Amino acid sequence: MNNKTIIRFEQVTKKYDDDLPVLDNVSFEIERGKFYTLLGPSGCGKTTILRLIAGFTEPTSGTIYFNGKNINHVTPNKRQVNTVFQDYALFPHLNVFENVAFGLRIKKMKKDIIEQKVKDALRFVNLSGYEQRNIQEMSGGQRQRVAIARAIVNEPEVLLLDEPLSALDLKLRTEMQYELRELQRRLGITFIFVTHDQEEALAMSDEIFVLNKGKIQQSGTPKDIYDEPVNRFVADFIGESNIVAGKMIQDYLVEFVGKQFECVDKGFAPNEDVEVVIRPEDLEITTPEKGKLKVYVDSQLFRGVHYEICCYDKDGNEWLVHSTKKAEVGDEIGLYFEPEAIHVMRLEENSRIGVADEK
Numbered sequence: 001m002n003n004k005t006i007i008r009f010e011q012v013t014k015k016y017d018d019d020l021p022v023l024d025n026v027s028f029e030i031e032r033g034k035f036y037t038l039l040g041p042s043g044c045g046k047t048t049i050l051r052l053i054a055g056f057t058e059p060t061s062g063t064i065y066f067n068g069k070n071i072n073h074v075t076p077n078k079r080q081v082n083t084v085f086q087d088y089a090l091f092p093h094l095n096v097f098e099n100v101a102f103g104l105r106i107k108k109m110k111k112d113i114i115e116q117k118v119k120d121a122l123r124f125v126n127l128s129g130y131e132q133r134n135i136q137e138m139s140g141g142q143r144q145r146v147a148i149a150r151a152i153v154n155e156p157e158v159l160l161l162d163e164p165l166s167a168l169d170l171k172l173r174t175e176m177q178y179e180l181r182e183l184q185r186r187l188g189i190t191f192i193f194v195t196h197d198q199e200e201a202l203a204m205s206d207e208i209f210v211l212n213k214g215k216i217q218q219s220g221t222p223k224d225i226y227d228e229p230v231n232r233f234v235a236d237f238i239g240e241s242n243i244v245a246g247k248m249i250q251d252y253l254v255e256f257v258g259k260q261f262e263c264v265d266k267g268f269a270p271n272e273d274v275e276v277v278i279r280p281e282d283l284e285i286t287t288p289e290k291g292k293l294k295v296y297v298d299s300q301l302f303r304g305v306h307y308e309i310c311c312y313d314k315d316g317n318e319w320l321v322h323s324t325k326k327a328e329v330g331d332e333i334g335l336y337f338e339p340e341a342i343h344v345m346r347l348e349e350n351s352r353i354g355v356a357d358e359k
């Protein structure tokens with residue numbers, strides 16, 4: 001554990017009933033002052049991780065540390081953590097000021113201190129002047145900000161955000177993404193943000209944990225995860241990918257679709273069966289002779305910035321290409337790619353599931 005670590009999960013398992021675990025022996029570290037995102041499909045255990053951090057539920061086994069102390073049995077109100085819920089959970093009968101002041105009143109703080117703290121929190125979320133408004137008179141985006149103000153007024157060390165943008169329309173959602181990111185920078189505290197939207201995760205985070213079936217599949221910066229997915233699940237879930245079966249002949253040489261290609265990967269067993277990922281934007285359309293692969297154009301869609309071209313090789317593998325060049329349906333074309341565009345992954349069953357587990 002390094003001295004930046006604020007939260008640590010050590011072999012945490014959570015079972016609700018006698019069912020399969022919702023979280024299965026998960027270990028990871030969260031550092032102070034960074035923006036983390038838990039990303040994964042519905043039911044993968046994201047909210048359960050937040051609930052464990054907040055103290056709304058306890059692990060079935062394993063240990064959760066906060067600032068180096070075991071907090072397994074510490075009640076939620078004793079944790080330096082606040083949560084912003086998906087539905088904001090605001091009190092409809094209280095005005096903006098009283099919503100934000102609620103927790104401070106329960107703590108029996110002095111009136112003038114409460115006033116100062118609420119004012120500061122509302123200023124942070126650009127809602128100065130809205131103190132007396134009814135919650136019903138606030139828009140979706142404004143309610144969202146009240147919910148954030150109510151959480152940060154307690155000066156938590158960690159703010160947990162459970163899909164806080166999912167109720168907003170696309171335009172407002174994008175605006176709030178910028179706002180949240182900026183707010184995290186200004187506050188300098190740790191944000192742990194839950195989403196199932198991969199674009200949102202890539203745009204906002206310092207670090208992403210990709211979860212599936214109660215396990216962390218991969219953790220890293222958005223670029224790490226996009227450029228070097230460790231397995232098929234991550235490659236498929238993050239962005240669009242072409243994934244084909246291959247064989248790692250030796251270091252820096254991989255075979256797929258019956259041909260051998262130079263690549264930048266190493267450390268596999270000789271002739272190890274692998275999966276190969278190439279992103280659609282890393283494929284360049286050429287004449288059939290100049291390409292590294294020959295494919296037939298099956299269909300094409302104009303997507304505004306690029307054409308999305310669907311092709312097939314002689315083995316029947318589908319190749320999706322994003323290109324500013326147009327292709328003709330039915331034509332044979334070449335596909336060119338650099339060695340760096342090839343990402344070699346171990347097969348799912350052997351893959352380094354839970355890179356974070358190894359820390």
Ligand SMILES: Nc1ncnc2c1ncn2[C@@H]1O[C@H](COP(=O)(O)OP(=O)(O)OP(=O)(O)O)[C@@H](O)[C@H]1O
Nearest residue numbers: 016017022040041042043044045046047048049196
């Ligand atoms: N209180 C509970 N009792 C029993 N099962 C639960 C409970 N809470 C969650 N689960 C189950 O645990 C699994 C993980 O749930 P969790 O809410 O952590 O997933 P999630 O990744 O946040 O999903 P979503 O994106 O749909 O919110 C699901 O199968 C869910 O049905």
